[in-house]
Amino acid sequence: MKKIFLLSLLLILSFTIFAQSKSQLGIRIGANNAKVLHSQLDSKTGLYAGLFLAVRLTDSYTLQPEIAYSNQGGKASIRNGENLNINYVSIGLANKFFVSPHQGFHFILGPSLDVNFDDNFINLINDNDNSLEITPIDLALFGGIGYEFDFGLALELRFKQGLIDLDFNDSGEYGGNSEENQLNRVIQIGLAYKFNM
Numbered sequence: 543m544k545k546i547f548l549l550s551l552l553l554i555l556s557f558t559i560f561a562q563s564k565s566q567l568g569i570r571i572g573a574n575n576a577k578v579l580h581s582q583l584d585s586k587t588g589l590y591a592g593l594f595l596a597v598r599l600t601d602s603y604t605l606q607p608e609i610a611y612s613n614q615g616g617k618a619s620i621r622n623g624e625n626l627n628i629n630y631v632s633i634g635l636a637n638k639f640f641v642s643p644h645q646g647f648h649f650i651l652g653p654s655l656d657v658n659f660d661d662n663f664i665n666l667i668n669d670n671d672n673s674l675e676i677t678p679i680d681l682a683l684f685g686g687i688g689y690e691f692d693f694g695l696a697l698e699l700r701f702k703q704g705l706i707d708l709d710f711n712d713s714g715e716y717g718g719n720s721e722e723n724q725l726n727r728v729i730q731i732g733l734a735y736k737f738n739m
Contacts, residue, residue: 565597572698572732576614578708580722583616583626592632596736601643606636612656614726628676628708628726630656634684645690650700656680656726680704680726694736702728 570592577585592610599605615626634654641647658678686700704726 565595566694566736566738568594568596568694568734568736570594570608570610570698570732570734572730574612574614575729575731576616577727578616578626579725579727581616581626581724582619584619586615586617586625586627588613588615590632590730590732594636594734596638602640604638604640604648606638606652608632608634608636608654610634611659612728614728626676629659630680631659632656632682636684638688640690645692647689648687650684650686650688650698652684654682654684654702656682656704676708677706680706680708682726684730686730688734690734694738696734696736698730698732698734700728700730702726702730704728 570590572590574588574590575585576588577583590610590612592608592612594606594608597605597607610632612630612632613627614630615628618625632654633656634652636650636652639649639651641649656679658676658680660676682702682704684700684702686698688696688698690696706725707723708726709724
């Protein structure tokens with residue numbers, strides 16, 4: 543609960559800073575290579591797409607709150623097995639550090655709060671038989687590299703690691719040792735574009 547409060551506080555503080563800085567709205571889109579650690583599932587390919595607000599605070603640092611849809615999970619490793627398909631609404635706070643003061647190559651670091659679109663708190667309250675399988679939220683840390691062109695287009699490669707066990711009922715349904723945490727791990731590759739306003 544404290545982590546959620548801190549993340550919310552960071553987002554509120556960042557919106558306060560927006561009025562004092564140069565900010566640009568943008569979009570992100572790309573592919574996920576998702577894996578559930580400590581399960582018998584293979585990695586699966588999904589999509590992510592979302593919006594961000596890039597706030598250039600200095601020549602070499604940009605704060606970038608983001609909201610995106612992200613398809614994650616895993617693919618069954620045996621024929622006729624059950625795939626795990628998780629749809630998240632991801633709220634992130636990317637910190638972009640530019641190597642050169644004039645855009646270009648940069649490093650990306652930040653946290654995200656991912657809300658499970660299918661098995662969330664609303665469904666948990668309305669679910670009479672408590673049959674939810676996957677945790678309603680995931681906290682994650684991400685890092686990566688990118689290159690931003692002068693006209694607003696950027697290429698990005700990110701690595702994202704979930705921190706919360708996915709197995710809501712600790713059932714071990716997707717294989718692996720039920721005592722080990724089943725965590726999201728995602729590699730994202732895609733494009734971002736900032737609009738000139």
